[in-house]
Amino acid sequence: MYVIPTSARIASNEVKFASWRTVASAATPHNLLSIENTTGSAVLVAVRELAVEIQVNAVTAMLVASDIKLFRGTTVPTGGTTLTQHQLDTSDTVSPANVVIRGATASDGGAATGITYALPATNAMYAQAVPKILTGVGVFVTADQRFIQRDEDPLILRAAQSLLLVVIGIVPAHYHYVVKGKLEVFTA
Numbered sequence: 001m002y003v004i005p006t007s008a009r010i011a012s013n014e015v016k017f018a019s020w021r022t023v024a025s026a027a028t029p030h031n032l033l034s035i036e037n038t039t040g041s042a043v044l045v046a047v048r049e050l051a052v053e054i055q056v057n058a059v060t061a062m063l064v065a066s067d068i069k070l071f072r073g074t075t076v077p078t079g080g081t082t083l084t085q086h087q088l089d090t091s092d093t094v095s096p097a098n099v100v101i102r103g104a105t106a107s108d109g110g111a112a113t114g115i116t117y118a119l120p121a122t123n124a125m126y127a128q129a130v131p132k133i134l135t136g137v138g139v140f141v142t143a144d145q146r147f148i149q150r151d152e153d154p155l156i157l158r159a160a161q162s163l164l165l166v167v168i169g170i171v172p173a174h175y176h177y178v179v180k181g182k183l184e185v186f187t188a
Contacts, residue, residue, distance in 0.1 A: 011046075011184040012093040015085035019103035020110065021055070024175035029166045031104060031115040032068070033179040034077040036162035038098035042187070045099055046154035047163065049182040051144035056133050058174035063132050066169025069124035070147045073117075074160055080115035081106040085183075095185055109176065117164045125155075130171055144180075154184070 019033055032052070037045045052068055080102035085095045102115050128145045147165065148155055157163065165179060 009044075009186045011186055012043075013095045013185040014088040014092060014182070015095055016088065016180070016182045017083050017085055017101050018180040019083060019178055020081070020105045021108040022104045022112065022177045022179075023109055023173050024167065024171035024177065025112065025173070026170050028170055029119050029168050030171070031080070031117050031164060031166050032177055033104070033165040034080065034102045034115050034117050034162055035157065035183070036077055036100045037157040037159055038076070038100065039160040041096070041098040041159040043096055043099065044186045045157040046184045046186060047148055047157065047181065048154045048184060049150050049180075050148040050165070051146045051180055052165070053144050053178045053180065054131060055176045055178075056174060057176065060133050060172060060174060062172055062175070064170055066130045066167060066171050067127045068130060068145055068165065068167050069127040071120045071122070071124055071164045071166070072155070072157075073120045073162055073164065075117050075120075075162055075164070077102055077115050077117045077162060077164070079113060080104055081113050099183075099185055103179065117162070119166065120164070130167065130169065130175070148181070150182070
């Protein structure tokens with residue numbers, strides 16, 4: 001006899017998203033992306049993939065210790081630019097208004113619109129060092145900095161929960177970030 005675990009939940013919506021190309025900032029912390037499932041929400045959000053692509057567009061010797069960290073909290077983010085959630089199947093239900101993804105800028109390489117999200121007092125859920133580049137123009141860090149991978153269990157956001165992806169440490173402005181991911185929405 002075999003037992004095959006299954007989930008009674010069926011995704012009502014599957015989406016992919018990507019931020020605009022965000023220029024690094026000497027300000028620290030530098031909030032890159034937030035995902036929120038607002039208070040009173042009747043859905044669950046399963047974050048299936050979350051990664052950061054890094055580009056370097058000038059000769060550099062960036063050796064400062066800095067990290068990209070992922071936090072879960074109950075903060076309600078403000079500011080930033082609301083990103084489009086692109087459905088994988090256009091016949092799916094449209095993602096509810098209470099599922100909000102915010103990026104730090106409104107155009108590729110544009111001025112930051114700033115996500116307001118107080119850095120949680122707890123340690124991060126996950127962290128990766130910002131790659132150190134010693135020289136080179138037009139360097140593209142080919143390996144995404146992955147925070148949630150598709151072969152892992154998803155990270156679930158319930159009502160009144162949010163995620164923050166943030167750079168901690170000073171990074172020169174010739175570093176650029178694109179955050180990308182996939183999420184699913186389920187009826188709670």
